[in-house]
Amino acid sequence: MNHAEETPVQAAGCVLWRRSPVDGELEVCLVHRPKYDDWSWPKGKLKRDEDPLTGALREVEEETGYQASPGARLPEMNYLAHGRPKQVRYWAAEATTGTFVPNHEVDRILWLSPTAARNRLTQPRDRTLVDALLLALHLT
Numbered sequence: 001m002n003h004a005e006e007t008p009v010q011a012a013g014c015v016l017w018r019r020s021p022v023d024g025e026l027e028v029c030l031v032h033r034p035k036y037d038d039w040s041w042p043k044g045k046l047k048r049d050e051d052p053l054t055g056a057l058r059e060v061e062e063e064t065g066y067q068a069s070p071g072a073r074l075p076e077m078n079y080l081a082h083g084r085p086k087q088v089r090y091w092a093a094e095a096t097t098g099t100f101v102p103n104h105e106v107d108r109i110l111w112l113s114p115t116a117a118r119n120r121l122t123q124p125r126d127r128t129l130v131d132a133l134l135l136a137l138h139l140t
Contacts, residue, residue: 008078008085012056013043014093015133016068018111026139028117028130029095031063032108038122039110041129043088052089063106066098072136074129090129092136 016029030039044059046052053070060068071092078087100109112120118130 006085008087009081010046010052011043011086011088012046012052012059012090013041013088014056014060014068014070014091015041015074015129016060016064016066016093016095017133017137018095020111026114026134026137027111028114028133029064029066030110030112030117030120031106032110033105034107035105036122039120040122040126041090042106043090053091056089056091057093060093061098062103064095064098064109065100066095068093069096074132074136077125077129079125090132092133 018027018029019025020027029042031042032039042060042063043056044063046055057068057070060066071094074090074092076087076089078085080086102108110120114130114134118127121127
C-alpha cells in the first residue's frame with residue numbers, strides 16, 4: 001500500500017500562550033519530549049471519535065499541566081511520522097490555570113518569546129505556527 005492511500009494518523013495540539021508574569025510580553029509554551037529529545041508544541045493522537053479541539057485541549061493539559069482557553073484555529077500540519085501520514089490540527093490557546101509536573105512523556109516545558117521559540121523548535125515546519133499565532137492575536 002502506498003502512503004497516499006493510508007488514512008492519516010489524526011492528532012491535535014495547541015500553540016499555548018500567555019502574557020509573561022514578569023513584563024506582560026507574549027510567551028509561548030514548548031514541550032521537551034525525552035523519547036525524541038525534541039522541542040515541539042503540545043500535541044498528541046486523538047482518541048477514537050474524539051473531537052479534535054477536545055483532544056487538543058486534553059493533550060495540552062496532559063503534557064503541560066495547564067488548562068487553556070481555545071482561540072483561533074491555526075494551520076494544520078500534514079507530514080510523515082514513522083513512515084505513516086499524520087495530520088495535526090492546531091489551535092491558539094491561552095493558558096489559564098495550572099502547574100507543570102514532569103512526566104514520562106514531557107520532562108520539561110519552556111515559556112519563550114515568539115522569536116526564542118522559533119529558534120528552539122526542533123522541526124522547521126513547526127515554526128510557521130509562531131507566525132500564525134501572531135497573526136491570530138493581531139500582533140503583526
